[in-house]
Amino acid sequence: MRSTPRGLSQRRRGRLLKVVGAVFAAVAALLLIVAPASQATSPSPTPSPSATTFQNSISGFLRGDDRAPIADVTITAKKDDFTGTAKSSANGAWTIGVPTQGTYVVELDESTLPEGIKLAEGQENPREVTFSQTSNLSVIFAFGEGIVVQQQDFGQNLINRLVAGLSFGLLLALASVGLSLIFGTTGLTNFAHGEMVTLGAVLVFAFNAMNLPFWLAIVLALLGGGLFGYVQDAGLWKPLRRRGTGLVPMMIVSIGLALAVRYVIQFFFGGATQQLPFAQSAEIQLGLISISPNNLWSLVISAVVIAILGIVLLKTRLGKATRAVADNPALAAASGIDVDSVIRIVWVTGGMLASLGGILWAYYRPGVTFDMGSQILLLIFAGVTLGGLGTVWGALIGSIIVGIFVELTTVFGLAADLKYVGALFIMIIVLLIRPQGILGRRERVG
Amino acid sequence: MDFGFIFSSAAGELFSPTTAAYALATLGLAVHFGYAGLLNFGQAGFMAVGAYGFAISTLTFGAPFFVGLLIAVVCSAIFALLLGIPTLRLRADYLAIVTIAAAEIVRYIVTTNQLTAVTGSANGLAAFEGDFYAMNPFPPGSYMGMNNRDFFIRIVAWAVVALFCTLVWLLMRSPWGRVLKGIREDENAVRSLGKNVYAYKMQALIIGGVLGALAGMIFTLPRGAVQPANYGTELTFFLYTCLLLGGLGTVLGPVVGAMIFWVVLSLTQGILYGLIESGAITWLNTVQAGQLRYILVGVALMLLMIFRPQGVLGNKKELAFA
DSSP states (O other): OTTSOHHHHHHHHHHHHHHHHHHHHHHHHHHHHHHHHHHHHOOOOOOOOOSOOSSEEEEEEOBOTTSOBOOSOEEEEEETTEEEEEEOOTTSEEEEEESSOSEEEEEEOGGGSOTTOEEOTTOOSSEEEEOOSSSEEEOOOOEEOOOOOOOOOHHHHHHHHHHHHHHHHHHHHHHHHHHHHHHHHHOOOOTTHHHHHHHHHHHHHHHHHTTOOHHHHHHHHHHHHHHHHHHHIIIIIHHHHHHTOOHHHHHHHHHHHHHHHHHHHHHHHOSSOBOOTTOOOOOEEETTEEEOHHHHHHHHHHHHHHHHHHHHHHHSHHHHHHHHHHHOHHHHHHTTOOHHHHHHHHHHHHHHHHHHHHHHHHHHTTOBOTTHHHHHHHHHHHHHHHHOTTOHHHHHHHHHHHHHHHHHHHHTTOOGGGHHHHHHHHHHHHHHHOTTOSSOOGGGTO | OOHHHHHHHHHHHHTOHHHHHHHHHHHHHIIIIIITOOOOOOHHHHHHHHHHHHHHHHHTTOOOHHHHHHHHHHHHHHHHHHHHHHHTTSOHHHHHHHHHHHHHHHHHHHHOGGGHHHHOGGGOEEOOOHHHHHTOOSOSSOBTTBOHHHHHHHHHHHHHHHHHHHHHHHHHHSHHHHHHHHHHHOHHHHHHTTOOHHHHHHHHHHHHHHHHHHHHHHHHTTTTEEOGGGGSHHHHHHHHHHHHHHOTTOSSHHHHHHHHHHHHHHHHHHHHHHHHHTTSOOSOOHHHHHHHHHHHHHHHHHHHHHHOTTTTTOOGGGOSOO
């Protein structure tokens, strides 16, 4: 770059600016198309005003897992000597006016629940809630299938968590294989990969809200993810590679992109958690294992997709070309491989895989939020680093280990809100012992 | 639209304690990334360690102010040591991933309900600033439109920033600083001169981390509360934006960068809100206006990195990367 003549560098600069703009225009346009529909069809219901004489209120909606409102349930809120009570109305809404903000104990009277409806397993009741800044505090109670909660034995729990962890690990692998391929072929550690994950789930939600059939929404979301990968490479990363931008600057550019895209998504999608269709499902019993059908589907889909990807990489000309570029781009170019088009295909594939991972992640959590991808970005990194940066099989194995580890730590007594810590921690430990990762090669560590 | 109010609140951001905290944390990043070439993506973690180290030692152990300060600094130095041991021998992107992971580990640990008694979990901790304000030499009254507390914290915050800017400036002129810059340019060349590169990198990591911890304290003191949600990965990325705005390998760059960052954020908020209130913009609501500003931060970070990586004050020859 420093050696290029000034005129040329300025022209390039202008072109680069244009393409950077184009990336944003494309993302914004994509979201613009879908945003009005999503806003139109998912109104955020406001609780009906009841006897609210105070300025602050605690409120919420009672809805069963079939989204049907639950009426005539008594809920109380207590703080010091103040006690407020409310009954849910016909549309499931309840509001308790409270004199001051602060911490309240909210309790749902389970004896007033209709026949066959029970609080979901693990739903804390009564529980403490605290106001933060706003004058209204919404409290959500989740309802399960009305199954009597059984005490599971340890072995049973272990097997269930193992299978859930495998399902989680495979969906992580979808994202991390793409990340690893991109790293292998371009050297870029892409911090915007989390947003590529989010985009898949957000697009499914948006297309579904436009009343498109579910399968079409999924297909369009995958295509949208691929398109995002394409636009990113064509508009941003290829021009940067042409300029000879270093890897560390590119990493920081990807952080800027991640921030921008995350807030663009929030701009259109809002800060709320939304659910995809069929998000709630009862667990089914498969031999010894009890698993929700969604998790089972997720496991099967990701396993099949990864198997297909593996066959493509190992058997086809394209796969061989990809591996050659990952190994040594200059040598690959000298042997007649079109390096740029291979990288382009890797970006499109990576975008589609990340989208699929995002859709499955939306079902695993469950819920769609604007920051769902960045929540698992570090787990994806952990999977990739564990397996060895730049290796596809390493990313697969690393992600499965991370997924299972995250799920198993809760069985062995680690609190649920610390389960990601374990995965990040073993990543650091593995770097101490075997920096190149499980399948990585020594010379990459440098 | 009340331009007078918009500009005066933007000007108020110039010397706010938050700007000072950003400037100090960014100065730490300048030591890490600008001078030593270490890609630390966990500065938010250092700030959290500082803030929580101080708050917990004050609230749980009843430590006086300066003891709490010392504990916070020591904690951040230990944190830097723990991070440095596995990663400083590896390539830059490993350090980046490990530091960002470690910062998130810190955030998860202070958020967990298991430790509510000590960390206050998601609600955080409050009311630990009493000792600090008890030292306030200014009697109650109005100082340039501020009350004595606000005035005191500003004086202290910017005095600390000035002190550490001077210290970093002196350090980087010293032989030690020259070796550090040499490591940034070519690690192997410095190693061949017989210098212990690993030790120099570790010292730089600790110094920058301690600056981060002090910044974390300055960040929390005026709020009188520390909450884990403030110490997410975004904070580190905002600090990088400040650093790139001001200039990587400079002492005043972080200060200038933090000032520009906050003034621009305040101006865009004031102008957008004004336009929305006056009905000139109808396609935005105030929540979205807030998000629009952060979209701009992301775009600014990208464009700066691509087109002006040396920032406002930097020298292109002094970049931590080729």
